[in-house]
Amino acid sequence: MFIVKLKLCIMQFVQETLTPNGYLQEIMSMLQLSGVNLWFNDSHVIKDLSFQVQQGEIVSLLGPSGCGKTTVLRLIAGLEKPWSGCISLANEVISSKELILEPHKREIGFLFQDYALFPHLTVAQNVGWGLSGYNKKRTQKRTREMLKNIRMIEHENKYPHELSGGEQQRVALARARAPDPNLILLDEPFSGLDTTLRNTIREETNSMLRQQGATVVMVTHDPDEAMLMADRIVLMNEGRVMQIGTPGEIYSFPTSIFAASFFGEVNHFSGNVASNQVQTIAGFFPNQKHKNGCEVDVVIRPDAIKLGALDSDSAIKKEVYVCSVKYTGRFSYVWVAFDEAAEPEKYILVRQSGCFNKRVGMKLHLNVSKNDIFLFAKNSN
Template structure:
């Protein structure tokens, strides 16, 4: 449904997007995830038709819409867009906002479409309200309904939940995912929030400095990061120094562990091993203990910052039923099903 091949976007001598390649199948929900300034929104705007390409190509339904020589105008691409600030008209009602893009439809057709979409986005009785009468979550649903009204082939969402609080962001992302799946619409989301990305997307592209670092499922990004940037950005952790042993085992200060992540490393090689907070389990019966130097209460869990006897620091995400004090020793063990290893 959507294909990008070797896409490069530049402003004069400054290259913003560097040789990006990916594709979305019909009905698939993708996400461009990365920090501010990494080029993800510029890429989204290029797909919509608001930015020109320096080189490469963008195709919709296997028809080229952008290249260095060709540029199809946004209104001809059958692409819908939900903007970061919603971009709704304050002087129009909810119903009139939704029907705004239905220029060729009759009054009865518009009314039917608005009724159908309001039902779909969970706002069945709010058609006559104005924007100042709605909550942030309701405004987002109106923006989605307006983007869906012309029945786009691809829906683009630019940081659509950034103005909402954290709990609402994740729940709304799940709701919108369910709507898009029901309609079998191909969509591409841009966000800097990995929780949003995981809640909504089938496949995610992590971007940094204009380049696509990895294009993979959420599971693969977390357990099989392509490089250090992805490993650090997805489910943050720390890197502990280690040494490769025989039979693809790795020794670190917490013990020796099997790994299948990087099988090309020679025995004796120095490596860095990624340890995430959920890799370390609180266990009072463990012979290994670490001193608590910081703690952050997170409701059901407490995130402990721990100092090992080696002087290295790790984090442990433990259930908050047992509340340990700063300065205490905490018994820990490693639960490493997927050991992520990089050359030192």
């Protein structure tokens, strides 16, 4: 009898948490933005923006400079007030047109792009600065605990100017984490570091945040950084959300030309569907879903194409001519065309690892999976 009741309870729970599409609803959203709009004078900078962040999740706001990423962080932090829509933290509304909770009451940690460490305070004093509700003994204990976490305990009496860029970044992160906030906001946290140090600090930061179960919203314009750090990506452009998904979902199943091309160089040709093929200036490509007569854009990533012997699984079973080759050490960039006398605008770019040892003028088969040929209705952005 107990087992039967347990099964009934489980079935009821699943039914109550299923969406109309059959997916389980998200049980606990730490942060939720719903229909948020913001105007600066006559400029509509944030346009009907909605997304949510689960407890313990790292979400990246990714997009080009000026698309509104940092403005979204400022809205979440309470430094800007939405014109419409609302923002909730831990199921409590913290921002709307009618209400705005003061920034210092939001229990949000903010790591600024320039770290914003106080130059007149020591490392320990900087980390303990946000612990205003703690007594002296508890502040010292929490400060030393955070410094041990970031391996900076031996630098507790130093000042910011005595630290390297990477050390300053770690101190700023510890200060943001010290009050144990509900949410941490990171604004381009690694942009000021050189490439080698950036990779190291990024990995250390990611590891620390995940070990502590932190809930994070991180702004970046670097697709690789978002792919490496985030559980999910909110891809933005011109104040709008273009796509939301895991790194793998957005990369493999882009819903727009913008999403497909944001992660690196692409081959992009416009064409028309005829006889179930897309006719472009570069040649014919297989059509998967659009009706004859439709205008479409064809997008193929250079590293999705393989050159060599015919692959029976290839969606394109035609030979191409090698038109140009550039070798950069790690990769070879190869431009090919279906027509030997093709003009450059008809070239298809292929990126292959290592040195490409075929000469210009050679004929090879162009192999690409149908899943790597993205077709978008014209003007779908």
